[in-house]
Amino acid sequence: MRLRQFLLLTLLLLPAACAAEQPVQLSSAPPPLETGFLSADMVEVTLRDPQPVAIAALIDPAGRSFPAGRISYARESEAPSAGIPPQVELGAAGGSAGLDSAGIGVGFPVFGSAGPPAGTLVVSRFTIRIADMAAYRADWQKWKFHLTLGATKSNQRDIEFLGPPPPQ
Numbered sequence: 001m002r003l004r005q006f007l008l009l010t011l012l013l014l015p016a017a018c019a020a021e022q023p024v025q026l027s028s029a030p031p032p033l034e035t036g037f038l039s040a041d042m043v044e045v046t047l048r049d050p051q052p053v054a055i056a057a058l059i060d061p062a063g064r065s066f067p068a069g070r071i072s073y074a075r076e077s078e079a080p081s082a083g084i085p086p087q088v089e090l091g092a093a094g095g096s097a098g099l100d101s102a103g104i105g106v107g108f109p110v111f112g113s114a115g116p117p118a119g120t121l122v123v124s125r126f127t128i129r130i131a132d133m134a135a136y137r138a139d140w141q142k143w144k145f146h147l148t149l150g151a152t153k154s155n156q157r158d159i160e161f162l163g164p165p166p167p168q
Helices: 002-018 133-142
Strands: 033-039 042-049 053-059 065-067 072-077 087-095 098-107 120-129 144-149 157-162
Touching (some): 042 053, 053 120, 065 120
Antiparallel strands (some): 033 042, 042 120, 053 065, 053 144
C-alpha cells in the first residue's frame, strides 16, 4: 500500500518537477551611481535618484571640501515592474516510516498582481577636478563625495560615498 501511495505521489509531482521556471529578468536599467575618471585628474559622477543633486563636493581626509562645477540634469523614465504571477505548488511530507501527507497549494495572488507603476528619475551629472592627484592616489579610500539631494530644505537629504580608484 505504501508503494502505491509513493508511486501516485511521484506521478503527481513529476510534472511540477519538470516544469521550466521562468528565467530571472535582469534589470536593463543603469545603476543608480556611476563614477569614473574622464582624464588623469577629472572625476565624473552620475547619480539616478527621484531627487536632483543640489550640492556636490569631494572631501579629503583632512576635511577640506572641493565643490563640483556645474551640475547638469536630465529626466529618465523607469520601466514598470512585471509584478507577481499566479503560482501553483505541490508538496509532500514524510518520515522514515513513509509518506505522512501530501498536498496541493495555490500561491496568492490567484490572478497575479501588477507591479508598481513606472516612475521618473532625475539623472544628475557633474565633474570635480582633483587638484592634488598625488594625495588622492596615496589614500583615495579616505576621500569621499558628499551630496545634498532635493530641491527644497524640506525634502533635502545628504549622502556620502567613496570615489573611484585613481587611474593607473
